[in-house]
Amino acid sequence: MLTKVFGSAVFGIEATTITVEVNIDKGIGYHLVGLPDNAVRESSYRISAALNNIGYKLPGKKITINMAPADLRKEGSAYDLTLAVGILAASNQIKPELTKEYIIMGELSLDGSLQTLKGALPIAIQAKKEGFKGIILPKQNAKEAAIVEGLIVYGIENITELISFFDGKTKLSPMTINIEEEFNKTIDNTEFDFSDVKGQESIKRCLEIAAAGGHNVILIGPPGSGKTMLAKRLPSILPPMTIQEALETTKIHSVVGKVKDNFGLMNKRPFRSPHHTISDVALVGGGQYPQPGEISMSHNGVLFLDELPEFKRSVLEVMRQPLEDREVTISRAKFTVTYPSSFMLVASMNPSPSGFFNNPDSPMSSSPHEMQRYLGKISGPLLDRIDIHVEVTPVPFNKLSEERTGESSKTIRLRVIAARKTQTDRFIDTDYTHYNAQMTVKQIRSYCALDSNSKEMLKSAMERLNLSARAYDRILKVSRTIADLDNQPNILPQHISEAIQYRSLDREGWLN
Template sequence: MLSKTYGAAVFGVNAMTITIETSVGQGAKFFMVGLPDNAVKESQQRVESAIKHNGFFMPRNKIVVNLAPADIRKEGSSYDLPIALAILKASSQITASELEDYLIMGELALDGTLRPIKGALPIAIEARKKGFKGFIVPMENAREAAIVNNLEVIGVENLSDAISHLNGIKTIAPLPCDTRDIFNSEVEETDLDFGDVKGQENIKRALEIAAAGGHNVIMIGPPGAGKTMLAKRLPSILPPLTLHEALETTKIHSVAGKLSSESNLISKRPFRSPHHTVSDVALVGGGSIPQPGEISLAHNGVLFLDELTEFKRNTLEVMRQPLENREVTISRAKISVDFPANFMLIASMNPTPYGFQAGKDGDDSFWSPETIQKAMSRISGPLLDRIDMHMEVSPVSFDEMTSNRSSESSATIRERVIQARNMQNSRFEEIKGIHCNAMMPSHLIKKYCEIDQSSKLLLKTAMNKLGFSARAYDRILKLSRTIADLSGSESIKMEHIAEAVQYRTLDRESANI
């Protein structure tokens, strides 16, 4: 007898429906075809044990399981549940008249209990797209999958529950979930606030500009100056995620298996801080089964690279293309997948390997051209060109640390950032894929970053004296546009250009050598 169930394969952040055809007939062997990997092939042992532990029997006839389309490789253990149900249906041990109305995924333990799977959210989106009545999934993935509207999500604990539901013995109610209600009810809480940071007013101003325009930042300063403290507080001044951004971010974390069973939507902007020993594959994504890397997990959020000069040079170089294109493409012999990578890069570094041995007690040698050049030599020029803002972070004085003067809270700064972003949203409303000033390509820079004659003269002088590259020129104009937005100005003025030039520290230092 022949039966069909439906599962899905995840490629990148999208899913594709897989038809699981099972035939039980004359013979005495078990065959699995359709390009299964080892984890899928081993499902025979898990399925057989789970079937027996739940009061059924494994047919001793010839069993053929075909995973179609047969020319696409199937990977992972999440096909166990649909394979088990298809075998039981083909051997007439269950009726399950609505079996083909559901998309089914789940990994079976030997006793028939279900373990969670990766990518439940994109699979649920695929199930709705293909018109399935519902999605049967392990209970631990049910809340994640249920954020997809107009789809019955049936969370089951074990094989027995799935069989009872499909046979109509014990109907399991779909998990109720309204995406917009969940999104609106999520309260973003954080213990990290800019009000806790003493001094560093110039750096706070720079990070406000970065947040307002989505600009990449590098901070250079001695240990203990507050670089990490400031970077960790950046998400607290970023605008809240939109519903679309929240779904997009949740999708990536679902594919990577980073969502907990209590999670529905990711409501906070991600903050990823990989260690400097991270490999290039872990950073940008890849592997034999392409998985998102740190830059994709930071999508719509912040990627913080602490001690930038300690990262391997080739690891940093692989970020050059994602920083420009806001996505990363992983290509293999038979497949190519795209992962979104629209993140703010915040990097920090010491200008000298000697820490406090140089530059303390007002010693200017800490910022000497030779010291800066040594630090710059570890990072390629093309990568630095893709970082909009270079900032010198000086140690906080004793008077500033002990001062009772209150600092601006993150909430206050965030209001100004949101107002600036609203101006940008209005500006780019008709342009697909552009959401902030940092994303502007050359033709939009020419359109929205026009400057008057006096500003041109100032910028020309800076370009000639400091030797800025063409990319640095574009970065300065984008920064100027963001500074103008923060001040509520429709046009870019000379003071906006002057401030933007100050945020190209490394260009200025290299020009002085």
């Protein structure tokens, strides 16, 4: 008897429906075709043991299984449940009528229970697109898949529940969630808050500007000055994610199995902080079977690179194209996948190998030559993509010992949200520009027009401080953001003046 059941394969962050055709005929043997990998081939052992342990059996006949399309590689153990249901239906051990209405996925344990799978959200989205009635998958993934409206989602703990359901003996309870309630439940709960930070008012102002315009930022200062502490608090002042951004982010984390079991929709902006020993493949994504890297896991959030010069140069250089295009394309001989990677880069670094400025009072000061060589580990093209460079100095004792708390993240975030709304209205007619950091040269000329006083100030500053030509557009972008925070339609001289302060590494002789 021939029967068909349906599973799904995930490539990139999109899913493709897989048709599993099971034919049982006279003879003996188990033949699995359709370009399965080793994990799929091994499924026969798991299926046989699981069925025996729940009172069913693998038919002692010739079983031929085709996973179509046959030229698409099938990976992972999540097809166990799909194949098991197909075998049971083809051998008349369960009624086959309902099996065609659902996408069925899950890895089987030897006792018939189900293990969690990766990519539940993309699979559910594709099932809805193709008109399936519902999706059946492990209970741990049910909440994640239930984000998709108009699709029945059944979460089961073991294959016995599914067999009883298809035979009409029991009913399964569909998983339902209120997306809006889920999205808003913990949106304002932040682990870190700017009110905890003593002093560093100028750096907090700098990070507020970075958050408001989506600008990349690098913090330069000695150990203990608060660079990491400040960076960890940046997500708390970023605007809340929209539903669309939350879905995009959840899809990426779903593909790598990083969505928590008790939480379907990610509503907080991700903050990723990889160690400096990371490889270039782990950072941008890839591998034999491509997976998203850290920059895609940071999509719609923050990627924090602590001790930037300690990263391998090859690792840093592969970020240049994703920073510009805000997506990563990974090509292989037979397929190409694209992962979104629109993130804010926040980097921190010491100004020298010893960690201290060129200060004769410091017991570990470095020479200007050592400092220059250390800073030289970061290429000019990468620095060119970082809008804001700011020096972080240690906090004095009188600031550390103050009792009063600083301005809260919630208060700062309100100003950031207002500035982002101004930018949303400004770029409403463009598809690829949403905030100031994404402006093209043409948009800079259009939205960053300067009056004569501002032009003269910028010209004077560039000549006096020996600022490089590449700093020009960055200063205009940052000054546009500062004007938005001040609710000013035009860039004023004070906005230009403040923006110039945030180009430390462009100053010739900065180390002298």
